[in-house]
Amino acid sequence: HSSHISPSGILPAVDSFEQMVECLKGIYGWNVRVTDKTVTFATSDMKKGIRGNKLGDGYGKAELVERIAQIVTEREAVNEARRIEEERKKAEILSRKRKLAYERNNIQYKYYSVELNRPDWNREYVEYLETQFIRDAALLSEEELIAPIMTREEFEKEQAVVLYREKADKAGELWDKALSELSSVTHKWKWEYMDYLEEIRFKDLSNVTFYDAKEEILSYEEFAGIKEEGMREKEQEQEMAGYILSDEEVDNT
Numbered sequence: 633h634s635s636h637i638s639p640s641g642i643l644p645a646v647d648s649f650e651q652m653v654e655c656l657k658g659i660y661g662w663n664v665r666v667t668d669k670t671v672t673f674a675t676s677d678m679k680k681g682i683r684g685n686k687l688g689d690g691y692g693k694a695e696l697v698e699r700i701a702q703i704v705t706e707r708e709a710v711n712e713a714r715r716i717e718e719e720r721k722k723a724e725i726l727s728r729k730r731k732l733a734y735e736r737n738n739i740q741y742k743y744y745s746v747e748l749n750r751p752d753w754n755r756e757y758v759e760y761l762e763t764q765f766i767r768d769a770a771l772l773s774e775e776e777l778i779a780p781i782m783t784r785e786e787f788e789k790e791q792a793v794v795l796y797r798e799k800a801d802k803a804g805e806l807w808d809k810a811l812s813e814l815s816s817v818t819h820k821w822k823w824e825y826m827d828y829l830e831e832i833r834f835k836d837l838s839n840v841t842f843y844d845a846k847e848e849i850l851s852y853e854e855f856a857g858i859k860e861e862g863m864r865e866k867e868q869e870q871e872m873a874g875y876i877l878s879d880e881e882v883d884n885t
Contacts, residue, residue, distance in 0.1 A: 637675055637682060639691070647704055649697045669693060726770055732777035733769035739781055740764045747784060757787045788842045795845035796837060803832040803849055814852060821856045828855060 639656055646652045656662040656673070663674040663681060671693040674681035685692035690699055744761045747753050764781050766772065782790070807829040816822045832849060850858070 637673055637678075638687060639673065639696070643696075643700060643703055644707075646700060649693075649700055652696070652700060666693065671696065725774075729769040729772070729774060729777055732774065733766040733772070736764075736777060736781065737766055740766075743781060743783065754784060754788065754791075756791060757784050760787055792840050792842040792845040793837050795842075796835070796840045799845060799849065800833045800835065803829045806849065807833065810852065819852060819856070821852070821859050824859065825852050825855045 639652060642652060642655050646655060653664045653666060653671075656664050661676045663676070663678075665672040665681060671684040672681035673684065673687070683692075684696060690696070740761060744758070747758055747761065760782070766777070769777065807826055810822060810826050810829065814822045814825075819825075828850070835844070
């Protein structure tokens, strides 16, 4: 029977000789008897137990105690080495993050001071730059730390798109209002005004500028005023052309 009875399989999993005895009894249903000097093992189907030292070298009580102590020591050494390696990795990542944060903050500072010295500094851009300052590199991922900071031009391009979308929505509302509230009898520029609003509403946003976004939408009255002015100028040009023509006619006669 001595061939299939061996407690060595559970040694790597236990922390002490006492725990080994508990496991063999509780989990495997063995009968284990321990005295000061000896240990006797019996599986549930054995009439008579076998002394540890009869199982071969390393199975006497003292030897098992020593083997388990040795295994525990090695296991702790491996865990400690792993812990030290993890600490080293963490420290390495942190120092890399701090370096990235330092470089990024330098760029942030440069953009910030240049912007504040401009006579036409952009308040929203300055506020954006303030949010880009990194106080604690540890809280951010490396991806976040290498994400570029927008230049004023890039920021205004994005800002322009956001602002222009609001303007386009407003043009849509004015279009609906013009359709339902303006009569083409009393407002002769109604349809041209609606075309003007439609152009604003459906403008391609890929090259929209900050100026486009900031430029106010004309009211119907303003739009009509510009149109009337344009017509007056045209009439004057035609009159002038008419004068020149009649002079030429005079010469030819």
